[in-house]
Amino acid sequence: MDFANKIIHGDCEAVLKGFPDNSIDLIFTSPPYADRRQKTYGGVKPSDYVDWFLPKAEQFLRVLRPTGTFILNIKERVVDGEKHIYVIELILKMRQQGWLWTEEFVWHKKNSYPGKWPNRFRDNWERLLQFNKQKKFNMYQEAVVVPIGDWAKDRLANLSETDKIRDESKVGSGFGKNVSNWLGRDKVYPTNVIHMATECANKNHSATFPIDLPAWFIKLFTKEGDIVLDPFVGSGTTALAAIQLGRKHVGIDINKGYIELAGKRITETQIRLPIIAEAPEEMYSTLN
Amino acid sequence: MDFANKIIHGDCEAVLKGFPDNSIDLIFTSPPYADRRQKTYGGVKPSDYVDWFLPKAEQFLRVLRPTGTFILNIKERVVDGEKHIYVIELILKMRQQGWLWTEEFVWHKKNSYPGKWPNRFRDNWERLLQFNKQKKFNMYQEAVVVPIGDWAKDRLANLSETDKIRDESKVGSGFGKNVSNWLGRDKVYPTNVIHMATECANKNHSATFPIDLPAWFIKLFTKEGDIVLDPFVGSGTTALAAIQLGRKHVGIDINKGYIELAGKRITETQIRLPIIAEAPEEMYSTLN
DNA sequence: GTTCCGCATGAATCGATAG
DNA sequence: ACTATCGATTCATGCGGAA
Secondary structure, three states, rough: OOOEEEEEEEHHHHHHHHOOOOOEEEEEEOOOOOOOOOHHHHOHHHHHHHHHHHHHHHHHHHEEEEEEEEEEOOOOOOEEOOOOHHHHHHHHHHHHHEEEEEEEEEEEOOOOOOOOOOOOEOOEEEEEEEEOOOOOOOOOOOHEEEEEEOOHHHOOOOOOHHHHHHHHHHOOOOHHHHHHOOOOOOOOEOOEEEOOOOOOOOHHHOOOOOOHHHHHHHHHHHOOOOEEEEEOOOHHHHHHHHHOOOEEEEEOOOOOHHHHHHHHHHHHHHHHHHHHHHOHHHHHHHHH | OOOOOOEEEEEHHHHHOOOOOOOOOEEEOOOOOOOOOOOOOOOHHHHHHHHHHHHHHHHHHHEEEEEEEEEEEEEEOOOOEEOOOHHHHHHHHHHHHHHHEEEEEEEOOOOOOOOOOOOOEEEOOEEEEEOOOOOOOOOOHHOOOOHHHHHHHHHHHHHEEEEEEEOOOOOOOOOOOHHHHHOOEEEEOOEEEEEEOOOOOOOOOOOOOOEEEEEHHHHHHHHOOOOEEEEOOOHHHHHHHHHHHHOOOEEEEEEEHHHHHHHHHHHHHHHHHHHHOOHHHHHHHHHO
């Protein structure tokens, strides 16, 4: 697997043709939505979207392991007052390619784009479509159990950044600090609705989804050492999540600027993590 | 409108053929499958579902006023480990009938049945598909405003000078702001995610959705005196919501037992409501 | 050090106006 | 008629400077 732990510049369809069959455990990606991100991706028209995506999906199907999972974060846009149908058409066409449509998670966004219109409210959710190659796939439900009383929303959201980094370095599975709090409490499995805020734009990069989103799916569908692919890696959030959780990663993007940004973020994380892991408590403040 | 405020026994397709064109302001319904009543309806197979539903949808389209709205609460079943596609096929076919697919609300259930499966989590959300006859339809957004978030209290207490005027110079993308518009507001508009518990107030019957769900859409898409249709009225929750909000209702169901149950609930409500309205505080407890 | 507070801005959509 | 551009509307969040 000489492609592991790399960020590769190029069109994912062409790049993946050089990958062997059945070599990826999880594909998590958020492709550019139709007519969005035109500055960096050029913009695919809604009417062309399915034809643009399908040959890529065929490569995803080929490189995914039989027990692997493909999570596609997507949302159709409103065109001329009506919701466009390219997403549901894509589901139908991907099934014809051989994909199984096994689940649809909802990402209930805590903060959504502002605006007011006479005929609709703000769009506050996105689809996370789950596709598989076969009915039996790897799923590690214990990795995402939560204590009763709703942990993720309040507790985790208030953790400072240094707290998060420190905890994640100590415990490979992430959010280690809270694990001790779970002792003696009842744990429950989550549902297929994920309630998280979008990443704020004021950070130096422009990840549109929070790192907790890919992290959740990586924990759920892979184990340590498995390999996670994001064919539209953008600023590298999926790759970062994979690294922090002890998984291998492959990131592909057609945009050179994103490749450089993702590489920079990954390098910083890899330098910082081992230092923090061995550092005394006093060092934390100097790292910020 | 001699059909107003009635619960009618029969197949909705046949019954509605006796209704005039453009006579209904809102159709809100949760057909079989969405609420798992398939046994009482004779069990429509997933593969037959679209063909079964489409002629009914044609009648809905005919009787709905041009400014009216059709809200369809539905969720596809998982068949043999895979999500069935009859819902998305139905959307495509209804568009061919002339419907506009204008929105998809998500009902995020606050509490759902516990359960555990090896390859999926609990399903905690349902679709509420919005269809319209034309791009301009009646929508009374003010009827469903929600309390504003905490951020506004601090912000509006000390409006800065830049907040008072439109500040466009700093924003290249043309997204300005005029915070002074928010002055005096303590309510904001909701989003397209509805977070509501499944429990219902009256424990004597088993409504599949809480009365607050149809009530929310009735407030949003109708005004007092308008007429609300539920062609699969079941235990009558939609009709009850309409009555409590001062709207006219029509309920249709093919199941005789449901017709009687709905009629009983409605009669009780109509008897009880005026009593409660004039009763002293001490009387409430005797009514429960 | 904390907490407080101002401020920029984002996977958006509609309607009017211009070519 | 059909397409392209532009202005208007709006809320949660994180950052950074102030108290």
